[in-house]
Amino acid sequence: MNHEELMDEDTPKHSKVLTMQMKEMDLKDALRLFSIYAFKMDYPPVDNLDLSVMGQLPLALEIIGSQLCVLTLERLSLRDCHMLREVNRSIGKLTRLKHLNLKGCTGLQVLPGEVGSLEAVDEIFLNGGHHNFTSLPESIGNLKSxxxxEVVNAxxxxxxxxxGRPRKVKRLSLKWxxxxxxxxxxxxxxxxLVELxxxxxxxxxxxxxxxxxxxLEKLFLVACKIKKLPESLGCLRSLINLDMSLSVQLIKLPDSIGNLEELKVTKMDSCRVEKLPRSIGTMKKLKESNANCSELEGETPAEIGMLSCMRILExxxxxxxxxxxxISQLPSLQSLKLRECNALGELPRLPTRTTTESKLSRPESLDPRRMMRQEWAMKRRIDRMMDLRKLEILALCIDNVTSLPAEFxxxxxxxxLALxxxxxxxxxxxxxCLLRLKFVSLYGIIKLPRISTLKQLREFVFSQCSLQEDGFESLGVGEIEKLEHLEAVNDLTKLHGLSLPMSLKVLYVTGCKNVKKLPDLSHxxxxxxxxxxxxKELTEIPDLAELEPSPKVSISSxxxxxxxxRTSNGIED
Structure with missing residues (x-):
C-alpha cells in the first residue's frame, strides 16, 4: 500500500505519512500471551497440558511445539487439533511425559522418531491422521514403559x-x-500383552x-480378512474373549481352540465357518457363544453338552x-436363540433352568405331502419348550400349529409374550405375572382367554387378528387396573362396549376400518x-377438554x- 492509498479525503495534501515496522513478538512473549488466553496464567501448566480446544489455532500450536523442550510435562493432549501437521522433534526431550493424546489430529502427517526417546510414556493414543501419514517410526520399539x-483409523x-518389542505393553489396538x-x-x-x-x-x-x-485375555478380529486361524491359537491359555464377528472369509476354526481352557466368550456372527470342532467340549469355562448368521450346518457336536458354564447360546x-x-445337560443355560433355523427339525428337551429367551422360527415352505409331518414336528418342539418353567420371554412365530399344550x-x-x-x-x-402381551396376525383364532385376569399387565398390542363376534371388547381390557399402553391395529370389530382402564397412558387405534366412534375417554x-x-369410517372422537394435562393427539387418514x-394442546394432522 503506497502513501496515497493511506491518505483519506480529509488528510491535508501537505501532510506526511510515516511508515513504521512493527517489532516481531519473541517466542517467550508469544507463549505468555497464548497462555493468558488459553489457561488464564502466564505459562502453560508444567505437568498437564491440554490443547484440545486449540484445534483452529495453528500459530499457537507452532509456538507450543517449539517450546516443548522447556516444559516438564507429564500429560500432553493435542486432541482434535485439526491444523497440526507434525509434532515438533523437541518432544523427545519431555523425559517425564507419561500420556500423549493425538486423537482426532486429522492433519497430522509425521510422527517424529524422537517419540522413541519418551522413556516415561505409558500411554499413546493416535486416532485419524492425514492420508500422507502412512508409517510409524521404528523407534516405537524403544518405549520401555x-x-x-492405540492407533485407530490411520x-x-x-x-x-x-x-512387538515393548516389554510392558498391555493393550495394542490397530482398529480401523x-x-x-x-x-x-x-x-x-x-x-x-493382555488385549489385542x-x-x-x-x-x-x-x-x-x-x-x-x-x-493375552482379549483378542478382537472383527471384520478382518482372515481365512484361517493359526494352530498356535490354542497356546493362548489366558484368553477369555475371542471375537471373530463379521470376518466373512473365515471358514474354519483350528482344533486347538479346545485348549483355551479359560475362554468365556466366543463370537463368530456372520462368519463362513461350517462346523464347530468337537474339541469345543473341553472349554469348560465357556459362558457365551454367538454364531448368528454364520454358515454352520448339519449336526451340532454332542460335546457341546459338556459346557457346564454355558449361559447363552445363539x-x-x-x-x-x-x-x-x-444340550439338556447344560445346567446354566439361560438363553437359546434359534430364530429362522429353517433346517432344524425338532428341539430337544432343554434344561429347566433356562430363563431368558427362546425364539422358534418359521419353517421353510413345504409341499402338501409334507404338511402333516411338519405340523407334528412343530407341535413336538412346542411341547418340549413347555418344560421351561422359568422362562421369562417367549415369542412364537410358527406356521401349521393349531393349538398350544395345556402346560402353556x-x-x-x-x-x-408375543404370539x-x-x-x-x-x-x-x-x-x-405377564407384563407385556402381543397378539399379531392370529388368522385362524376362534377363542382367546379373557385377559382381565392379568392384573400386572402394562402393555397390550392386538394387531390383525380374527376373533369371535364379540371381538376385541370381549377380552376384558377395562378390568386391567395397571394397563398403560394399548394398541388396536386392523381390528375388524366396531369397538362397541369397549371400556378402557383409568391407568391408560398411551392409546393407538390404527386401521380399524369398522370403527365409527371411539369409546368414552373422559375418565x-x-x-x-x-x-x-x-x-376410514370413524366420524366422531369423544371430547378431551376435561383431561388435564391435555394429551398429545395425532389424527391422520x-x-x-x-x-x-377439543383439546388444549391442539391436534397433529
Whole structure:
C-alpha cells in the first residue's frame, strides 16, 4: 500500500505519512500471551497440558511445539487439533511425559522418531491422521514403559517390526487401519500383552508367534480378512474373549481352540465357518457363544453338552439341522436363540433352568405331502419348550400349529409374550405375572382367554387378528387396573362396549376400518398420547377438554371424521 492509498479525503495534501515496522513478538512473549488466553496464567501448566480446544489455532500450536523442550510435562493432549501437521522433534526431550493424546489430529502427517526417546510414556493414543501419514517410526520399539498403544483409523500401511518389542505393553489396538494387511511377528517381548484389537483391518493372516502371547485375555478380529486361524491359537491359555464377528472369509476354526481352557466368550456372527470342532467340549469355562448368521450346518457336536458354564447360546439364521440331546445337560443355560433355523427339525428337551429367551422360527415352505409331518414336528418342539418353567420371554412365530399344550399355563415366570402369525384355534390361560402381551396376525383364532385376569399387565398390542363376534371388547381390557399402553391395529370389530382402564397412558387405534366412534375417554386422566390413523369410517372422537394435562393427539387418514375433539394442546394432522 503506497502513501496515497493511506491518505483519506480529509488528510491535508501537505501532510506526511510515516511508515513504521512493527517489532516481531519473541517466542517467550508469544507463549505468555497464548497462555493468558488459553489457561488464564502466564505459562502453560508444567505437568498437564491440554490443547484440545486449540484445534483452529495453528500459530499457537507452532509456538507450543517449539517450546516443548522447556516444559516438564507429564500429560500432553493435542486432541482434535485439526491444523497440526507434525509434532515438533523437541518432544523427545519431555523425559517425564507419561500420556500423549493425538486423537482426532486429522492433519497430522509425521510422527517424529524422537517419540522413541519418551522413556516415561505409558500411554499413546493416535486416532485419524492425514492420508500422507502412512508409517510409524521404528523407534516405537524403544518405549520401555509403554502400557497402552492405540492407533485407530490411520492410513499406515504396515506397523513397524519393532511394534512387538515393548516389554510392558498391555493393550495394542490397530482398529480401523484398513491398509494394514500383515501383522509382524509378536516376539517374546510382548509377553505382557493382555488385549489385542485388529478389528476392521486388512489383515489376512496371523503369525504363528501369536501363541507366544501367554497373558493375552482379549483378542478382537472383527471384520478382518482372515481365512484361517493359526494352530498356535490354542497356546493362548489366558484368553477369555475371542471375537471373530463379521470376518466373512473365515471358514474354519483350528482344533486347538479346545485348549483355551479359560475362554468365556466366543463370537463368530456372520462368519463362513461350517462346523464347530468337537474339541469345543473341553472349554469348560465357556459362558457365551454367538454364531448368528454364520454358515454352520448339519449336526451340532454332542460335546457341546459338556459346557457346564454355558449361559447363552445363539445359533439364529444358521443351517443347523439337529441339536444334540446332550444340550439338556447344560445346567446354566439361560438363553437359546434359534430364530429362522429353517433346517432344524425338532428341539430337544432343554434344561429347566433356562430363563431368558427362546425364539422358534418359521419353517421353510413345504409341499402338501409334507404338511402333516411338519405340523407334528412343530407341535413336538412346542411341547418340549413347555418344560421351561422359568422362562421369562417367549415369542412364537410358527406356521401349521393349531393349538398350544395345556402346560402353556404353567409358565409362571413369563413376563413378555408375543404370539405372531399363528393358525391357532384357541389359547390356554396365560400366566398372571405377564407384563407385556402381543397378539399379531392370529388368522385362524376362534377363542382367546379373557385377559382381565392379568392384573400386572402394562402393555397390550392386538394387531390383525380374527376373533369371535364379540371381538376385541370381549377380552376384558377395562378390568386391567395397571394397563398403560394399548394398541388396536386392523381390528375388524366396531369397538362397541369397549371400556378402557383409568391407568391408560398411551392409546393407538390404527386401521380399524369398522370403527365409527371411539369409546368414552373422559375418565382417562393419565392419558398422554392418543394416535388415530387410517380409520376410514370413524366420524366422531369423544371430547378431551376435561383431561388435564391435555394429551398429545395425532389424527391422520380418517376421511369420514366430522367431529374433532377439543383439546388444549391442539391436534397433529
Amino acid at each position: 509403554l502400557l497402552i498403544f 492410513y499406515i500401511c504396515q506397523p513397524p517390526e519393532s511394534i 487401519c484398513h491398509r494394514i494387511s500383515l501383522l509382524p511377528d509378536m516376539p517374546g517381548g510382548t509377553k505382557s 484389537d485388529l478389528s476392521h483391518t486388512g489383515i489376512t493372516e496371523l503369525p504363528n508367534s501369536l501363541g507366544d502371547l501367554k497373558k 445359533l439364529s439364521y444358521t443351517k443347523i439341522c439337529l441339536l444334540p440331546s446332550t 399355563s404353567t409358565l409362571s415366570q413369563l413376563k413378555d 405372531l402369525g399363528l393358525y391357532l384355534r384357541c389359547v390356554p390361560q396365560i400366566s398372571s 382417562l386422566k393419565k392419558l398422554r398420547v392418543l394416535c388415530i390413523k387410517d380409520c 380418517c376421511d369420514s371424521l366430522r367431529i374433532m375433539p
